[in-house]
Amino acid sequence: MIANILIIGSGISGVAIAYHLAHKGVKDIVVIDQSYMTSGATGRCGAGVRQQWATKANCMMAKRSIEFFHDAATILDYADDIEFKQEGYLILATDQEEHEQFTHNVRLQNSLDIPSRQLSVSEARNIVPHLNPEAFVSATFCPTDGHLNPFKMTDAYYQAAKRLGVTFLFFETVRSISIESGRIEKVITSKRTILTHHVVNASGGYACEVGKMAGIDIPVYSENHEILVTEPIEKIQGPMVMSFKKNIYCQQVPHGSFLMGRSTPDQVQGHDISSSWQFLEAMAETVCEILPVIGKLRVVRQWGGSYNMSPDRQPIICEAPNLQGYTMACGFSGHGFMFAPMTGVLISEIILKEPPTLDVSLYHIDRFKKHMMDDIEKSVV
Amino acid sequence: MNKEPNIICRCEDVTVEQVRELLQKGYTHFEDLKRQLRVGMGPCQGQNCQEMIRREIATFLGVSIEDVPTHTVRPLIIGVPLEAIKAAKKR
Numbered sequence: 001m002i003a004n005i006l007i008i009g010s011g012i013s014g015v016a017i018a019y020h021l022a023h024k025g026v027k028d029i030v031v032i033d034q035s036y037m038t039s040g041a042t043g044r045c046g047a048g049v050r051q052q053w054a055t056k057a058n059c060m061m062a063k064r065s066i067e068f069f070h071d072a073a074t075i076l077d078y079a080d081d082i083e084f085k086q087e088g089y090l091i092l093a094t095d096q097e098e099h100e101q102f103t104h105n106v107r108l109q110n111s112l113d114i115p116s117r118q119l120s121v122s123e124a125r126n127i128v129p130h131l132n133p134e135a136f137v138s139a140t141f142c143p144t145d146g147h148l149n150p151f152k153m154t155d156a157y158y159q160a161a162k163r164l165g166v167t168f169l170f171f172e173t174v175r176s177i178s179i180e181s182g183r184i185e186k187v188i189t190s191k192r193t194i195l196t197h198h199v200v201n202a203s204g205g206y207a208c209e210v211g212k213m214a215g216i217d218i219p220v221y222s223e224n225h226e227i228l229v230t231e232p233i234e235k236i237q238g239p240m241v242m243s244f245k246k247n248i249y250c251q252q253v254p255h256g257s258f259l260m261g262r263s264t265p266d267q268v269q270g271h272d273i274s275s276s277w278q279f280l281e282a283m284a285e286t287v288c289e290i291l292p293v294i295g296k297l298r299v300v301r302q303w304g305g306s307y308n309m310s311p312d313r314q315p316i317i318c319e320a321p322n323l324q325g326y327t328m329a330c331g332f333s334g335h336g337f338m339f340a341p342m343t344g345v346l347i348s349e350i351i352l353k354e355p356p357t358l359d360v361s362l363y364h365i366d367r368f369k370k371h372m373m374d375d376i377e378k379s380v381v
Numbered sequence: 382m383n384k385e386p387n388i389i390c391r392c393e394d395v396t397v398e399q400v401r402e403l404l405q406k407g408y409t410h411f412e413d414l415k416r417q418l419r420v421g422m423g424p425c426q427g428q429n430c431q432e433m434i435r436r437e438i439a440t441f442l443g444v445s446i447e448d449v450p451t452h453t454v455r456p457l458i459i460g461v462p463l464e465a466i467k468a469a470k471k472r
Contacts, residue, residue: 280466
C-alpha cells in the first residue's frame, strides 16, 4: 500500500486532520487505528467544549473550534445530528484566590473576544438553580461554551473524509516506522507495509510511543481520568458546571443523562483506563455537595480514559524539528476533543506549508526547551 | 414479518431496522453500533439487547455468533443513586 500521508489514530484529531487535508485536495490519505473509531480518548471524553481558559494558546484553539462546531453539520454535510448545544460553562470559584485568578482569566478571554463574565452566587443560581450557594463564592460564565456528541462529531468528519477519498484501516496496529537517510520511508503494521514519506501522530494516549517509533522524544505521558453517567431525566441543567478546586465537571447532555468526572490525585502514569470504587465515592460526595439534587440520580455506568498530558497542559501541534515529514498533534491534556477542528486546520496548514490560521509557535514542541515555561494552564480538572 | 418497527433495545428505543441500516453502512462492530445508536448504554447495559444484536451482526457478516465480540461490560451492575453511594461511605 502507498500513502501520501498516513495518519495514526482515528479519534477526533485524526479524522479532523484527514478531512481538512482531503478537503484541500490531498490524495491517498490513509488513517490507521489499532481498534474501532473513537476507541480511545475521544469516545471516553466528557465532550464539553469551552473557551474559558487561563492561557492565550488554549483560548485561541477553543474559540475557533467552537465556531466550527456551530456550523459543522452543514460544513461536513452530515445527515445525522451532532447534538451541539451551546448553553455555556459555569465555572465556580470556591475561594478568594480562585476568584482573583478568574478575574484575570476573564480579562484575557474578553481581550480575545470570548464573551465570558463573572457572576455573583445569586446570578449563578439564576442560571443553575439547584447549585448549593454554600459551595462557592462566585462564578464565571461563557454562554457560547457547550457540548456535543463525540461519536457523532467523529462520525461526521469520518463520513466527509471518506467521501473525499480517505482510506480508513481499523483494527490494524502500527508496529514500526522505517527511516532511511533522515527520511520516513515506510510504516510496518500488523497487517502490511505502507510506503509513505509523511506520518501524522494523532494517537492520543499513545503519542509518546508513536514518537519513539520515529526516534522522537515527545514530553507527554498518559493518565487515567474517570467519569460516570446517570440515568436520563427531563432537562434541568443547561450549562456545564465545573470547579477546579472541588475537582468536578458535571453536565446534563441532550439525551437527559448527567455526565460527571474528576481527576484522581497523584494518579500513576500509564495506559490503565480501569474504573475504581474510590472515584465513585469521591464523585458522589463532590456532586452531592455542589449540586445536591443530582444525588437522587442513579449511576448507570462508569469508565475511564486517557488524558495525554503535556508539561504546560497545552497541545503540541507541529512538525518534528529533526524529522521532516513527521507531524504531531498530541499532549492535549484532556482537551483534544474540543480543540479538534483547529487541530485539523493547523496540521493541514503545517503539512501543506500554508500560512497558519493561528500563531503556531505557541503549540510548537520547542517551547519546552526553555528553562521556564511562560504560561502553564491552571484551568484544568 | 411484522411491518411495524421492531424494538431491539428497549432502554434506548432502537429498532432492529436501525441496526441493520448501520450494518449495511459498515458499522459492524458492537462498539460501533453502541456509539452510533446507544444500544447497550441504557439502564440494562445491554443485558437485554446484546445477544440479539450480536446475532444480527453474525447473520450480516456470515459468521458464527461466538465470533462476534461482546461489548465492554462496565460497572455498575445495577443503577445506584449517588447519594446512596455517598451515605455508604460514611458508615
